[in-house]
Amino acid sequence: MVLGMSLFTLNDAMGKWLVEIYPVPMILAVRSAASLLILAPLILRAGPVRVMRTDKPIAHLVRVVLMIAEVALFYLSVRVLPLADVMTIYMAAPLFVTALSVPLLGEKVGARRWCAIAVGFAGVLMVLRPTGDILGFGALAALGGSFTFALMLISTRSLRGTGGLTLLVFQTLGVGAAGAVAMPFYWTPPTWPHLGLLGVLGLVALAAHALVNRSLKISPAAVVVPYQYTSLVWALALGWIIWGDVPDLWIAAGAALIVASGLFVFHREQQLAAAPDLSSEAGAASQGRRSPDR
Template structure:
């Protein structure tokens, strides 16, 4: 990460455009997955998507690192991250069968809140009062959207929070992977293990794939891989404090796509809660930027 360079030495427009494109690809990926959940079980969608993505990523690994890139010294860590990725994706795709895309996207923004809270017991990090305050702010935003006990409460919202917590743990487990391992190798195992785990469950609920849907499955395999890659690349092009706030453009994309396809318009509670969650995330990001780096 280019923390030792000044902003004038960094191609900021390229970094911002890269993360915005990556976020847009992931939102479209989620929208297509939501369409597919109307005809297929979420675990079948995960299995097909990941199985299609593995050879594409493996081809990139071979082109960049050769056969050495297909090996890892952190197989157990990848195996555990695969479980987290599978469970998180299953929760999210299941929730999309009920929730509007914008609302689900807004709740996923709570992931940085979970990362901060879980970093204390898992990584032994010290979290100061500012970041704990940000956790409480973000949690308040979640309550605004979910409205537990209210007439508008939907249990599927809790599944998205489960996705956010799985994603937080997935990201934190990356700390146990050495820097000697390449990004594409990490991606290969991050896609391969969930696909492997999902396949036995998918066979139990398998529905023959309609011919027209093959293109949709191929699209989510490509868009999901591209989205994650571009977002990761953006954080390599510029400091996190510069590019991370643009991750929240996902809510704009999700609102637009949700309106175009399903006619969904985010309600006032969703917009208010998302704004509060984003505020909490930005506070955490700001405090991270204040910490001294070796």
């Protein structure tokens, strides 16, 4: 998980550097093409028809649209904001997921988790500082990307029975197609070294996905998921080494609140999953919902 998150952050840092030179559609198209080249042997081995077969085409379409929007918003935000700032705002995504699971999935969230969500969003406000100049296009794009990422995670829950390769293929094709459609209007001739780096983006992202998925297969989620927050450490390090960015105290304090609240929400959900309330366990299980906090 730690190595996977470090690769994700490295991928984001490379994307931030490249997006200062090349338009977002071009990055999406070339990155996706490189990913498809790596996925091609797996697709051929599993059978293209089998990989692409689905009984939930609308759900896949919604997920792909959300992913296209999220990736585009992320690259637009890192174009104008330090990488650590954007990653800090993205750390609020698990809080969005918990809050949105109530109206979208019919799940129940108790008082303790609502308090943690409120604390986390207070941390987001500390990072954004809406009364200052920082609340510009970049900050709004990062916040929109975090929210869209949360919606994408929720949409993935409705596809939990779909194979991992199918999900990867659909999202890679969707993001690549969106970039390819818009690319002619934003084409910038790349140098050969830069073209290679654009391709490496897709390879690094695939390796990161594989490592994270592997960690979840060999270890309980309660053990490895909290390590996702190490991506913030990598973002701070890379931002300082490459761009000389040093977060101020507001961003550091906001990041601490966001991470702490996210870890509490995750820990609380693990507690409820391990020891559900006996009086409501049957009802919650029959409805596929979490028991309320006690």
